[in-house]
Amino acid sequence: METLNQKAFEELIESRNLKTLRVRLMGMEALDIAILLESVSEEEMALAFRLLPKDLAVEVFDDFDGPTQHRLLESLTHRVVSQLLEAMSPDDRTELLEEVPASVTRRLLGLLSPEQRQVTLQLLGYEENSAGREMTPYFVxxxxxxxxxxxxxxxxxxxxxxxxxxxxxxxxxxxxxxxxxxxxxxxxxxxxxxxxxxxxxxxxxxxxxxxxxxxxx
Structure with missing residues (x-):
């Protein structure tokens, strides 16, 4: 399927043809979606992001740069943000929380389940670039x-x-x-x-x- 350009994206948003928009986005690579959404307004980005299946949404979010991740989190509801954070790997989540202001970090930590909050706080305690940051707590x-x-x-x-x-x-x-x-x-x-x-x-x-x-x- 042809990659969606910004003009076609905005036309689908303006006409509220969200079903077609979702189909077009799902036919794209995560990185291409991230590049597209980084070029649109926060409202359009948040609307399109909510249309993505959870697994694809997590991939797209990982491909955003830090400032874009922060902008998107500010635009999403607490429920959507909570689901997104829970679905991220612990090390990716920790990297995100280090890049946002301390007040935002505290708010986001409050959206995590007690188990995930404990894991994230543990990883935040390791120095940057240490092996502890890369170790997953989710092994058999x-x-x-x-x-x-x-x-x-x-x-x-x-x-x-x-x-x-x-x-x-x-x-x-x-x-x-x-x-x-x-x-x-x-x-x-x-x-x-x-x-x-x-x-x-x-x-x-x-x-x-x-x-x-x-x-x-």
Whole structure:
């Protein structure tokens, strides 16, 4: 589908042909939508943004620069902002909150659920460019004494709320990290096998205060 230009966008807005506008926007790449909306008024941007499906809206929001994100948040209702913030990854949300004034940060934190607020406050406590900022709190942890069948059941229950399920962290009964296991290894293992039997021991450890470039190397 042809990318929507600013003139065609404004014509659809003025005629209130929102159904066609939504279809046209959904046929575009997130970055192209972001570039388009950055060039229109706050009212038009907010109206068009509300037409996007949630997953696409989050992608578009991530592609906005900081000032545009701030402008949009000021134009949206608390309910829409709350849904948007909850859908963002913790590290992207933290980066956003650092770029807005402190008063706005406090207001936005108040829109988060208690769990998400705690996670975000924790990440805000890490220094910029530290490994702690890049670490997701949404991973799958498995007990070493689980069977593979129990591990797969736990992954199924947690998958919808986790950023990744392809590598899981294995802990002992005292919650000490003992290794990692991939989803592929679990799928190929016998259901009655122990998670400990397929665990890769001695995982690489990184401190939260380490530089993120060094941690990634």
């Amino acid at each position: 942890d498995l007990r070493s004494n689980m069977t593979v069948a129990q591990a797969m059941e736990r992954i199924r229950k947690l998958a919808v709320d986790r950023e990744t399920i392809y590598e899981c962290y294995v802990i002992d009964p005292q919650r000490h990290l003992t290794g990692t296991v991939s989803l592929k290894e679990l799928v190929l293992a016998r259901l009655e096998s122990s998670v400990a039997d397929v665990t890769q021991p001695n995982p690489r450890r990184v401190f939260t205060h380490s530089d993120r470039e060094e941690a990634a190397s």
